[in-house]
Amino acid sequence: xxxxxxxxxxxxxxxxxxxxxxxxxxxxxxxxxxxxxxxxxxxxxxxxxxxxxxxxxxxxxxxxxxxxxxxxxxxxxxxxxxxxxxxxxxxxxxxxxxxxxxxxxxxxxxxxxxxxxxxxxxxxxxxxxxxxxxxxxxxxxxxxxxxxxxxxxxxxxxxxxxxxxxxxxxxxxxxxxxxxxxxxxxxxxxxxxxxxxxxxxxxxxxxxxxxxxxxxxxxxxxxxxxxxxxxxxxxxxxxxxxxxxxxxxxxxxxxxxxxxxxxxxxxxxxxxxxxxxxxxxxxxxxxxxxxxxxxxxxxxxxxxxxxxxxxxxx
Numbered sequence: 001x002x003x004x005x006x007x008x009x010x011x012x013x014x015x016x017x018x019x020x021x022x023x024x025x026x027x028x029x030x031x032x033x034x035x036x037x038x039x040x041x042x043x044x045x046x047x048x049x050x051x052x053x054x055x056x057x058x059x060x061x062x063x064x065x066x067x068x069x070x071x072x073x074x075x076x077x078x079x080x081x082x083x084x085x086x087x088x089x090x091x092x093x094x095x096x097x098x099x100x101x102x103x104x105x106x107x108x109x110x111x112x113x114x115x116x117x118x119x120x121x122x123x124x125x126x127x128x129x130x131x132x133x134x135x136x137x138x139x140x141x142x143x144x145x146x147x148x149x150x151x152x153x154x155x156x157x158x159x160x161x162x163x164x165x166x167x168x169x170x171x172x173x174x175x176x177x178x179x180x181x182x183x184x185x186x187x188x189x190x191x192x193x194x195x196x197x198x199x200x201x202x203x204x205x206x207x208x209x210x211x212x213x214x215x216x217x218x219x220x221x222x223x224x225x226x227x228x229x230x231x232x233x234x235x236x237x238x239x240x241x242x243x244x245x246x247x248x249x250x251x252x253x254x255x256x257x258x259x260x261x262x263x264x265x266x267x268x269x270x271x272x273x274x275x276x277x278x279x280x281x282x283x284x285x286x287x288x289x290x291x292x293x294x295x296x297x298x299x300x301x302x303x304x305x306x307x308x309x310x311x312x313x314x
Contacts, residue, residue: 005292006054006062006087007284010035011096011253012117012149013199016281016312017050019057022294024303027057029281029311036067037075039196044082051086060292061090063284065099067118071137090291096280097122097137103283104250104276106301107290111238113230113265116253117202119147121230123237135237140198146229148255152204154222159187172211172218179207209258226255227264235269246271252280278305279312 004027008017015032030053035043047064064083068075076093083091101112101122109126113119120137124130140149159176161167163184177183182190194200211219238247250273256262266272278286282304289296 003058003060003292005060005285005288005294007099007281007286007288008035008050008062008064008066009096009099009279009281009284010064010066011280012036012067012202015046018281018285018308019054019059020285020289020304020307024300024307026307026311028053029308034067037072037078038068039198044078047082048086059087059089060294061288062087062092063099063287063291064091064093065096065280065284066093067096069093069095071095092287092291094284094287095134097134098132099283099287100252100280101132101283102287103278103280104252104274106277106286106298107283109243110248110250110274111234111241111243112250112252113234114252115147115226115230115255117148117198118144119150119230119233119253119255120144121233121237123234123241123243125241125243131241133237133241135240136233140201146226146233146255147253148202148205149198150229151208151222151226151255152201154225155204155208156187156191156201158218158222159184163187169218172216175211175216176204176207179210180204205255205258209255213259223258223261224264227261227268230261231265231268234265248274250274250276252276277301279308282308 004019004021006019013034015035017030017032019027021027032046033041035046037043066079069079070076080093083093097114097120100114104112111123113121121135124132144150158169159173162169162173208219208222212223234249247269262273
């Protein structure tokens with residue numbers, strides 16, 4: 001085996017791009033802006049810039065996990081065209097949740113729930129001809145239940161109802177306005193002046209998790225509702241792909257940094273989650289290594305996981 005493979009994982013707020021050698025060592029790990037095609041950022045220019053950083057490397061294959069791929073035709077076509085233009089070697093574009101699934105189960109069987117800025121469940125029995133089922137992920141206008149954006153949107157609804165007197169929550173509102181650094185009179189101005197409404201509203205989730213950890217009951221109930229929504233997506237995805245009880249599930253995304261949410265989901269689903277075998281960018285690397293024809297085994301996967309996680313902590 002020789003050369004390098006590239007794995008790219010892009011979500012709603014950031015992108016990771018990993019160049020990996022045949023021995024699973026990292027040639028580089030780059031942090032880039034989101035490649036979300038729905039934002040004002042020039043995502044195609046970022047792909048071109050990434051190609052420039054790869055330069056003359058002996059690239060054998062690449063896998064790109066990109067937001068909205070396979071969901072909106074014009075975005076999907078543009079993403080494929082951009083990747084093929086700048087990465088003419090073996091390259092595949094996938095939905096970012098698919099590569100998170102591949103990482104969590106090392107391309108095996110299971111059901112993954114991703115909850116970051118958005119949310120989606122992805123499930124498959126892992127055989128060559130097994131269908132891949134996705135549930136949720138309908139976007140921030142009418143979907144993404146249980147995600148950071150959904151939590152932020154629920155917070156804004158609660159705060160507006162509190163101000164009106166329709167649903168007073170004085171302790172929660174006081175703490176949340178303090179965390180946001182505004183008075184209640186500035187709520188609407190805050191929401192309409194966000195540079196990025198999607199990421200700005202999703203950012204409220206971290207205040208919810210902090211308040212819940214501090215014992216705030218309103219924040220705690222919001223996280224319980226998030227656990228309900230995420231558990232439902234997982235259960236439906238696993239059932240629709242033909243999985244039997246008990247569900248084999250795992251997780252990815254920043255929302256799971258919240259204390260207790262995995263415990264609540266375990267109670268609802270009746271079984272504990274499997275720790276992700278690889279982080280999402282590792283799923284892209286693993287797929288790229290297989291596309292390149294490398295002989296990868298469990299030892300290789302474990303080595304890749306250790307190298308990625310060490311680099312991501314630094």
